[in-house]
Amino acid sequence: xxxxxxxxxxxxxxxxxxxxxxxxxxxxxxxxxxxxxxxxxxxxxxxxxxxxxxxxxxxxxxxxxxxxxx
Ligand SMILES: [Zn+2]
Numbered sequence: 238x239x240x241x242x243x244x245x246x247x248x249x250x251x252x253x254x255x256x257x258x259x260x261x262x263x264x265x266x267x268x269x270x271x272x273x274x275x276x277x278x279x280x281x282x283x284x285x286x287x288x289x290x291x292x293x294x295x296x297x298x299x300x301x302x303x304x305x306x307x
Contacts, residue, residue, distance in 0.1 A: 263285065277298065278300065279300045280300075284298075291303060291304060
């Protein structure tokens with residue numbers, strides 16, 4: 238690889254301007270006072286359960302809570 242190193246390139250392929258990315262999905266659950274998402278009883282607050290059709294699932298400790306509404 239004998240290509241030109243360094244950030245100053247004229248074709249604009251160097252550094253990208255920093256964009257403010259939206260924070261991780263996890264933290265979107267915190268926004269507002271609405272605590273709709275269930276947290277994992279094993280992992281504690283901060284670990285939200287994934288909302289599936291019939292169950293809530295913790296990807297960390299594999300805790301599963303069934304939400305059978307029938
Ligand atoms: Zn868990």
